[in-house]
Amino acid sequence: MSATETAAAAKSAAAPTTTKTIKRPKPLPAPNSDFYDLASTLPAEEKEVLKQVRAFMETKVAPIITKYWVEDAFPFELLPGIKELNIGGVAMKGYGCRGGSALLFGLIAMEMARVDSSIATFFGVHNGLAMGSIYLGGSEEQKQKWLPPMARWEKIGCFGLTEPLVGSGTSGGMTTTAKREGDTWVINGQKKWIGNSPWCDISIIWARDLADNQVKAFIIENKTTPGFQVEKIQNKIALKVVQNGLITMENCRVPEENRLQGDSSFRDTARELKMTRFLVAWESTGCAMGAYENALKYSQERLQFGKPIGSFQLVQDLLAKMLANITASQCLIVRMAQLQAEGKLSDAHAAIAKAFTTAKCRETVAWARELLGGNGIAAEYNVGRFFADAEALYSYEGTYQMQNLIIGKAITGFSAFV
Ligand SMILES: Cc1cc2nc3c(=O)[nH]c(=O)nc-3n(C[C@H](O)[C@H](O)[C@H](O)COP(=O)(O)OP(=O)(O)OC[C@H]3O[C@@H](n4cnc5c(N)ncnc54)[C@H](O)[C@@H]3O)c2cc1C
Numbered sequence: 476m477s478a479t480e481t482a483a484a485a486k487s488a489a490a491p492t493t494t495k496t497i498k499r500p501k502p503l504p505a506p507n508s509d510f511y512d513l514a515s516t517l518p519a520e521e522k523e524v525l526k527q528v529r530a531f532m533e534t535k536v537a538p539i540i541t542k543y544w545v546e547d548a549f550p551f552e553l554l555p556g557i558k559e560l561n562i563g564g565v566a567m568k569g570y571g572c573r574g575g576s577a578l579l580f581g582l583i584a585m586e587m588a589r590v591d592s593s594i595a596t597f598f599g600v601h602n603g604l605a606m607g608s609i610y611l612g613g614s615e616e617q618k619q620k621w622l623p624p625m626a627r628w629e630k631i632g633c634f635g636l637t638e639p640l641v642g643s644g645t646s647g648g649m650t651t652t653a654k655r656e657g658d659t660w661v662i663n664g665q666k667k668w669i670g671n672s673p674w675c676d677i678s679i680i681w682a683r684d685l686a687d688n689q690v691k692a693f694i695i696e697n698k699t700t701p702g703f704q705v706e707k708i709q710n711k712i713a714l715k716v717v718q719n720g721l722i723t724m725e726n727c728r729v730p731e732e733n734r735l736q737g738d739s740s741f742r743d744t745a746r747e748l749k750m751t752r753f754l755v756a757w758e759s760t761g762c763a764m765g766a767y768e769n770a771l772k773y774s775q776e777r778l779q780f781g782k783p784i785g786s787f788q789l790v791q792d793l794l795a796k797m798l799a800n801i802t803a804s805q806c807l808i809v810r811m812a813q814l815q816a817e818g819k820l821s822d823a824h825a826a827i828a829k830a831f832t833t834a835k836c837r838e839t840v841a842w843a844r845e846l847l848g849g850n851g852i853a854a855e856y857n858v859g860r861f862f863a864d865a866e867a868l869y870s871y872e873g874t875y876q877m878q879n880l881i882i883g884k885a886i887t888g889f890s891a892f893v
Pocket of ligand 1 (some may be wrong): 600633637871873877892
């Protein structure tokens with residue numbers, strides 16, 4: 476993205492200010508959180524996709540998203556525009572999917588989160604978790620049936636792993652059960668926090684097979700399966716735009732043809748989770764970028780003691796530390812995408828990226844919030860939204876501690892999971 480495009484983009488996404496303008500001999504540098512120009516490493520065609528995502532996020536999402544965030548509502552008005560971006564099934568080959576590199580997938584999630592982490596999460600849950608589960612664990616027939624309408628965003632998906640009483644410990648403690656009766660499975664249990672579930676079309680539900688005690692995955696059609704109910708989770712303080720639900724399943728009957736044929740134990744679940752952690756690392760880096768760019772712009776405009784606060788040494792210290800966090804995170808995740816493309820990405824590689832980037836995001840958004848003073852907690856200045864959303868990114872798809880246990884096991888050879 477050129478400096479002029481970045482300047483125009485920053486202007487369109489700008490928060491309101493309460494400052495006077497002062498005349499300057501030359502324009503100030505436009506906020507640009509891609510300091511090492513990582514976007515330039517993409518092939519030209521993928522760069523164009525990224526440019527379109529940025530334009531959409533800045534012209535369509537940025538102007539309306541704070542209102543939706545305050546109201547705890549999902550902006551359905553954006554769905555036609557998201558469809559037009561033609562990014563459904565990015566990084567997946569065939570089945571009507573967009574295709575493209577793992578790097579492009581990550582950069583799209585980062586671009587989205589740079590404006591709003593909930594929209595990035597909506598995209599990640601549908602495209603990464605739901606479609607990804609079918610792409611990685613489905614039979615050829617299942618992929619042919621489900622992926623094309625999902626790639627066209629005609630059927631939106633969610634991913635149900637976490638339960639009300641079991642989050643980090645789902646590998647051994649999952650309580651949702653699946654009992655086979657002939658060619659049908661009977662599913663009972665609850666899933667909590669499931670993104671998109673209050674309104675989406677299909678759910679990937681993970682349940683323990685009562686016969687062999689192994690975790691299996693099922694595609695459930697939310698709106699037509701008797702016994703399947705979703706209650707929207709209210710009063711969240713983070714990721715307020717994406718809708719999360721508490722799913723209750725009472726004797727839901729699911730045909731064997733809807734059981735993901737390639738998934739037969741929690742090891743297969745972990746394969747999907749590796750990809751999710753990959754994506755959250757990009758989202759949290761994008762979240763930090765959004766907070767930083769808003770804070771930098773504010774520092775150029777806000778006057779105290781008759782000078783822009785950005786001219787004070789201690790404010791510059793905050794900004795430099797934010798940009799260093801972001802740049803370190805970006806370099807880490809670009810390498811992670813290369814490992815993924817080479818087929819070498821391990822669970823520990825993805826875990827270290829998720830843990831590091833979400834921790835750095837949390838630190839960065841807190842500095843951004845601090846830089847805005849009181850306006851840092853006012854929704855209309857945007858930074859407060861990034862600040863709150865970072866908390867969910869830090870904890871979902873495996874908490875910081877869980878990532879460190881995965882890394883610890885890989886580097887010491889000892890499992891510290893209890
Ligand atoms: C906004 C949001 C969206 C989400 N979306 C989805 C979704 O779409 N699908 C889905 O399946 N889930 C989703 N989740 C759930 C999320 O993945 C879980 O919240 C997360 O895995 C943590 O589980 P928990 O909340 O039950 O916390 P717990 O597992 O109860 O953990 C509580 C604390 O104890 C710590 N802890 C637990 N065990 C250990 C241990 N052995 N050693 C050290 N520390 C430990 C944890 O690190 C954490 O700090 C979402 C959550 C949120 C907040």
